[in-house]
Amino acid sequence: MSTTSKENYLKAIYNYQSLESDTATTSNLANYLNVSNAAISDMAKKLSDIGLITYEKYKGMELTSKGEKIALNVIRRHRLWELFLMKVLELKWSEVHDEAEQLEHHTSEALIDQIDKFLNFPDFDPHGHPIPKKNGLLPKYPKTLLLSNAELNRNYVFVRVNDRESELISFLTNLGLILNTNLTVKEKFSFDESIVVRINDRNISLSKKVSENMYVQLI
Amino acid sequence: MSTTSKENYLKAIYNYQSLESDTATTSNLANYLNVSNAAISDMAKKLSDIGLITYEKYKGMELTSKGEKIALNVIRRHRLWELFLMKVLELKWSEVHDEAEQLEHHTSEALIDQIDKFLNFPDFDPHGHPIPKKNGLLPKYPKTLLLSNAELNRNYVFVRVNDRESELISFLTNLGLILNTNLTVKEKFSFDESIVVRINDRNISLSKKVSENMYVQLI
């Protein structure tokens, strides 16, 4: 039985599994999902019992192919909703994530396929994340790097942003910093890891918190 | 705290309150919501505690104005979603009710207002039910009667259908019996309360079960 809660756990595990820099530990998941560590251990047992993850106490957990399939499906629903809400229903860039977070758990396959079709089978959501296809495959997309890891004085294009914090999205909106904007890192300050980027002939200072949630691509 | 379950109870109570023929009794609600009578009593206490209904043991319950406001809001979300799903996303007449039943509990006010606007503030859903406005008022609509109560050989137009059973909607679809179809009752059989109606020069037999879920209006 895949409940809203279980779908969110699977999504979170998928998320950590697809990072090179971090893994799906109990603490990470607890932090990500805003629940206690105990809740994670608890759920790990349940998800393991129903064959959606493998789990060895104190060792860690991993999605089974069945679990990954569900995770990708939820992510598909989320990202299609985000794009639909923005393009068709004109919700704000900073609003669509939270709205999709709800809708993703209450959308039939028939409906999501119609949304997919309506949008002409898009590859990316409004935050630049790839949208899993009906068959579960992700569209191909070029390698990206974190803006926080970008080199000085090279030309990049802003292609993706983590959207879990709507305040960050509002912040970027106010700066006019939308996807596909070109930028160059002009300075990096080691004391607080903030950076100065040049966009559209303007210099803008971005905190570490901001730059490590933005992804860029070398032009 | 208005949960999915509470919203469904409020909707059910509202539904029975707006019938002349029946009332919001424990048994009726239990039957409508597919739960035990005990569950109704249980929830009645809770809804009463948070001020959404008045409730006197063994006497019955009634929505407070606060409860009615929530009920109408859920109904608004339901009916707007139904119309949107059908008109924009091309879901079938028989599918939209069940889908809306889920979405209605997970839709922000900002989103539902955008849907309302997108549809140009419609008055009726695809099953002929009036859509509560943002201010909570229902659009005016003419008196209707149950097809099962219609008189012989008079001209009616089919204007509304109860949509809780998707099988009924599929059945009508297959007959080509859509809203705004003109019809005349040609015969009534007392032994099973079935009727014969004439639509588009065709005679069709409808069971009691069907005719008492269809609403018509005299032309």
Next chain:
DNA sequence: TTATAAAATTAAGCATGCTTAAATATATTT
């Protein structure tokens, strides 16, 4: 390598929203 710190798990408990079975109140029949 042993002590200590950090991470993970278990135990006990809680709220929500159900269930069935038993008890009680109301309605109907005789």
Next chain:
DNA sequence: AAATATATTTAAGCATGCTTAATTTTATAA
């Protein structure tokens, strides 16, 4: 009006998904 039937409520219990506190395992440091 008493007996019976029906409707409603209460009691006890269960699953889900959390919590905090205590315990156990693993990692880190002296």
